[in-house]
Amino acid sequence: MNHRVLEHRARAVVALLLAIVAAFALSACGSDDDSSTTTSGGGGGGETADARTLLEETFTGTKDVRSGRFALSIRAGEDGGEQISVSLGGPFESQGGDDYPKFDIDASIDASGQGFRAGLISTSDRLFVEFDGSAYEVPAEYLEMARRQTGTEDRAVPALPDLDPQSWIENPEVVGTEQVGGVDTEHITADVNVAALMDSIDSVLAELDRQGLSGATGGQVPSSIPADARAQIERAVKDPRIDVWTGSDDKTVRKIELTTGVQPEGERAGSASLTFELTGLNEAQTIEAPANTRPIDELLAGLGGLLGASGLGGGAAGGGADADALGEYQRCLLDAAGDTAAQQKCADLLTR
Incomplete structure (x- = not known):
């Protein structure tokens, strides 16, 4: 494997690390402890004790987050060289009760001028995928499968593991x-303890595995960070910083920025950053089904053809059995709902 591939993988690992950090902004919404104390930190130059109090109030307690718009962006690359950027965001609305949440999420990836855009829309009772200017409807049985896998038959939003930011945020x-x-917030800046963050991520991954949620990815999400990857991350990440903006009145996260230098061994230095922002909190959102849709099988067959042409899809993807193999794969996933081992074996149908 050449050094360029290794460098790209190192940057990808860092980008994944930063993406996981965004989850703690949402995980704080479901804590059982109630915090109602308000601490003023305005005026600049606040003491660490004041900052710790604000962080405690922000990341504990039940937060009222029913709707809004979120934006997540990740950037990584070498200084003066190749760059990769990922953006994700859109409106969302939790229905409460047994209803599936509503959302309209757009995603884009750009790597040195090349990339793609896609989207995912839920109207609670219908689910759509947008790709290359077209919208495809996901069969209702897949939405039911997602509910069974994530437990949303019984609640609107699955319980998210807690990244415990207080354990790895230092010197706030x-x-x-x-x-x-348009909302007044308290701005907190702090250092990041990378080793402690790795411990928190390991705890999250272990909990996802315990809940069976990692099975939805076909086993691609590990139950812990591999030791060699963790060592590479800890060596490569330099001077990470985090900024948190929390609502002055409700102590709910409105914005997070995480920045770090990246120095893979023997390679050119670079940087990585993540920005998460929540706006329009609990305001009405317009989320509608696309006007014109096509069957999801068309999208799956097209993606299978692309994978086959690139040599990434195995034997079935490049031949005339694409649609049949994909159909069998879909049925296999439905039959194996809730059984991680069986879902992983379904992938064999795509490489026969």
Whole structure:
């Protein structure tokens, strides 16, 4: 494997690390402990104790997050060289009860000028995938399968593991009061303890595995960070910093920025950053089904052809049995719902 591939993989690992960090902004919404104390940190130059209090109030307690718009962006690359950027965001609305949440999420990836855009829309009772300018409807049975796998038959949003940010945020200071999306917030800046963050991510991955949620990815999400990958990350990440903007009144996260230098061994230095922003909190959102849709089988067959042409899809993807193999794969996933080992074996149908 040449050094360029290794460098790309190192940057991808860091980007994944940063993406996982965004989850703690949402996981804080479901804690059982209630915090109602308000601490003012305005005026700039706040003490660490004040910042710790604000962080405690932000990442504990039940937060009222029923709807809004979120935006997540990740950037990584070498200094003066290749760059990769990922963006994800859109409106969302939790229905409550047994209803599946509504959302309209757009995603894009750009790697040095090349990339693609896609989308995912849920109207609670219908699910759509957007790709290359077309919308494809996902069969209702797949939505039911997702509910069974994530437990949304019994609740609107699955319980997310807690990344425990207090354990890896160090030396926090209150910068002052700023507005984010028209809302007054307290701005906190801090260092990041990378080893402690790795421990928290391991705990999250173990919990995802325990709940069986990693099975939905065909086993691609590990139950812990591999030791060699962890060592590479800890050596490569330099001077990571995190900034948190929390609502002055409700102590709900409105914005997070995480930045770090990246120095893979023997390679050119680079940087990586993540920005998460929540706006329009609990405001009404417009989320509608696409006007014109096509069967999801068309998209799956097209993607299978692309994988076959690139040599990534195995024997079935490049031949005339694409649609049949994909159909068998879909039925296999439905039959294996809730059984991680059986779902992983379904992938064999695509390489026969």
